[in-house]
Amino acid sequence: MKSYRAHMGKGLSGLYKTEQDVPVPGPGEALIRVKACSLNFREMMIIFQGRYPLPVRQDVIPVSDGAGEVVAVGEGATRVKPGDRVMASIFPNWLEGPFNMDQAAQLGGSLDGMMAEYVVLREEALVTVPSHLSDEEAAALPCAGVTAWHALQCGVPIQEGETILTLGSGSVSLFALQFAKRLGVRVIATTSSPEKSERLKALGADEVINYKARPEWHMAVREITGGTGVDRVIEVGGAGTLTQSVMSTALNGQISLIGGLANHVDKVDYNALVSNVYSLHSIAVGNRSHFSNMVRFMESHQLKPVIDRVFSFDEFDQALVYYKDSNPFGKVIIRVS
Incomplete structure (x- = not known):
């Protein structure tokens, strides 16, 4: 089988394709023919x-997210x-x-990841693909989807009726x-352009704030909510x-x-941090129970992920550069087989 391997921090010069024997599943394990993978910011970091x-x-064999068929x-x-899509x-x-x-061992990190034609995984780590999703759509879920859920x-x-900020x-x-x-x-929602604003509204956003046009966007949030603020923020920007x-x-x-927030704590206004009574939860993706519950929810609502672009297995290096440089709207997918 073919797989990719990467050396941490070496960029494309440390990325190469290799061939090896198809692995054999041991007790309690499953051999998966990988159909598709997806990229996340963690791959850029690594x-x-x-x-x-x-x-x-x-x-390491890189990439944490993947979907395939049990063989x-x-x-x-x-x-x-055998035959299950997972x-x-x-x-x-x-x-x-x-x-x-x-529980910190993770695919594409301390463990080999999904950027291979075949992988062996513990069966306990697998979640069944919703029947309404393609392999490429399913590959988009494990990191970003579970984190959001x-x-x-x-x-x-x-709760129903509350307000969130993304x-x-x-x-x-x-x-x-x-x-x-x-x-x-x-x-x-916040965004940086009128075009993205329209796309966010098409996905259901009730209000969109252009943070380039309104740099102090928290004031706009307060105005929209009648001064009370939002019930929850999905904070992905870090210290900035x-x-x-x-x-x-x-x-x-x-x-x-x-x-x-590492190395950027100087960007956080301490007075602002203590000016309100709120709770802060640090999110480390999620466990298999979160994953399973999210999948059931997506199936019941026939939800599909937003996909920006699909690359082939041989275009993995191009997919990485595209993700790094283009600020994609939705998931970047690699079709493996």
Whole structure:
């Protein structure tokens, strides 16, 4: 079989294609023929930036997100069978409950990932693909989709009639927008252009703020909400936007923080951070239970992810550069087989 391998922080010069034997599933494992993968910002951090908050093995098979078909199972495997269409949980050992470091092993990091024609995974880590999704659509779900779902469900789950704020048009924000509207939630979104504003409205956004035209966008949020602020912020901008997110949040509201603030804490206004009573939840993707619940929700509402562009397996390097340089609206997919 063919696979790609990457050296952390070496960019495209550290990326190469290789051939190896098709792996054999052991007890409780399944052999998956990978059909499609999708990219996330974590791949940019690992491959181009050479930094990531969790361990990354050298010469790793990259990419955390993938979907495929079970072709064989090992002894004792009962959750899946040959012919099943499945997606892989990024954290194969995190099945339910809160995250801890005993569950930190992750695909495309400390474990080989999905950028291969075949992979072997623990059957407990697999989630069945919704019947209404293609392989390419299914591959879009494991990181961005689960993160958005977890961000809406953490702490006190978002309730019908509440208001959320999503930042930008990255995949986590787009998933959060789609989920929130089906939950009966009002969505205010921010973006950088009139064209993206129209696309966000087409997905269901009730109000869109152009943060280039309105740099102090938290004031616009307050105006739209009659001064009260939003019940939840899906915070994907890190230190660069956290101050305004706090100032956009209603009393006793919640901020779901995706990503970190390391090396940028000087950009956060301390006075703003303590000017309101709110809760801050740091989101580490989600467990298999989050994943399964999200899939059931998507199936019941026939929801599909937003896909920006699809590349072939041999165009993996081009897909990485496109993701890094183009600010895609939706997921970048690699069709494997």
